[in-house]
Amino acid sequence: MSQKNEFDLIRDYFAPLAKDSGALGLQDDAALYSPTVGHELVLTTDTIIEGVHYLPDTQPDKIAAKLFGVNISDLAAKGATPKACLLNFAPHKNVSEDWIAAFAQQVEVALSTYHIQLLGGDTVAAPDKAMFSLTLMGEVATGGMIQRAGAKIGDDIFVTGTIGHGFIGLEDAKAGRLSPCRDLFEHPQPPLDFALAAAPYMSAAVDVSDGLLADLWHVCDASVCGMQIDMTAIPFADPAYEDLMTQLNGGDDYQLAFTAPSENHGKLKQFAADQSIQLTKIGHIINRSELVLQDSNGATLKILPTETSSVLKSGFSHFGIKK
């Protein structure tokens, strides 16, 4: 790492970001947090590793943006307001001070954008691959967290934004191409404000990280139901891109997929318009534990629960569903 030791780095780059008194100036081994009365905490944590979750040459600001994006996306899917975080910061031991300054600057942007307090963490030098974990703490009014198990037969299924920009963005980043998909891949924009406003009108929700169908299947699994998806309705990031199933199952989109009774559709559309969020109805919940796809050729495929896992993993390619 730079000439400075970890105490110096914390003092110079992270302590100025930790303005809440509970952070104790980041000079202590622990932090203090006073939960809001009548609220529960929603906790999430995600780790990203160099070469696994981001390409080795990724700039520090993009790494910090990704780290916050993936964690905020988890809270958005719970209808939880982000409040405070702890950062496990393990950059490569040889990074420059400029690298650390750029990372910290993007952390400041995220803290300020989402009104999150940095309460603590730790700083170590990684001997090989850099690794970063963020633990993010949010709040919901007691009993107000959106569960995965809340989907009801007949509920509509919605998705925000576009699907497939995560996968296309990764391809663009690998090829060194600039593109809006790459921007979204490197700097995820989970629809937090929409989620917080619309949460009371959703029955179940999940964020799109593993792939739209795989993530929605978690909701079906927890809710003991199935789903029928209209493939022609999916808001693909690039409908002209050769392999729609790869876009569909690529993941890393950090949009919100959720279920809601039809009578809430108008209200949800209003919240989406208020936040300039694209909202698309893509299917509905069915009472059999099946995944029913109406593909773009108008054909219907039924996939039984025993097949679901392998089908989702293989991206449906053996069903020949390609554009």
Place this chain on the structure above:
Amino acid sequence: MSQKNEFDLIRDYFAPLAKDSGALGLQDDAALYSPTVGHELVLTTDTIIEGVHYLPDTQPDKIAAKLFGVNISDLAAKGATPKACLLNFAPHKNVSEDWIAAFAQQVEVALSTYHIQLLGGDTVAAPDKAMFSLTLMGEVATGGMIQRAGAKIGDDIFVTGTIGHGFIGLEDAKAGRLSPCRDLFEHPQPPLDFALAAAPYMSAAVDVSDGLLADLWHVCDASVCGMQIDMTAIPFADPAYEDLMTQLNGGDDYQLAFTAPSENHGKLKQFAADQSIQLTKIGHIINRSELVLQDSNGATLKILPTETSSVLKSGFSHFGIKK
């Protein structure tokens, strides 16, 4: 990693440990926690990396024991009762399933010993060095956290257990020797129950992780005071060991160093006896921002604040204080 993917590993090894309903069976991306009314949360997180914080050949149960020990030690120094944790689990991608089972088994022991709920985390395969972070959440009655800034002029300075077993234990581990010091190095035993009982009678506290004098100096710094330490009183793990200063400054002891008014001494001795904890008075707080050492030869050394940092780092060797 093994043939199983991360979802299989979580289901088979970690989900059975996550018994609290707020963990949502570890099948969700987030967890729910309801704080006790009238209490504040105390949060801490520490990362340990293969080859940095533990030797590469360390057995998985020792790694898990260390991970919990260092974090519980931080809460003990705050007088906070551990409640819940999130685990960022990044073993090397090629570890066996037996390795993971042994790690998880020690996690279960720690959860059960300290009455901690496992609420969530994430599991990734580390491409190179393994890395583990634990975020530990404890509670104190509102306003009841022990601060570092609470030391008062004239307060006595105490330490629990022995000092230097961390350093000697590391040397023993490197040499492949079994010893009680190595046991304590690999399986830290922070005096949590003593700390929780005695907390109301302490004015300031810190856990011994960086080295006794360096850690106590953080208390002096925060409390705007100095300290006089009687070197002959320090409970060295091995008084016959050649270099006492290395024992003193080695760190990794995970004992508690704290200050308290003299009138509390009787009460503190009683709590220590109740918990079979060794408790030693090693000095007192002075009004000048100086570190005054009475060495084992009866000589007195005064170190001024401007010198403290470099002196603590260099282990006093240039003062010639060796046994």
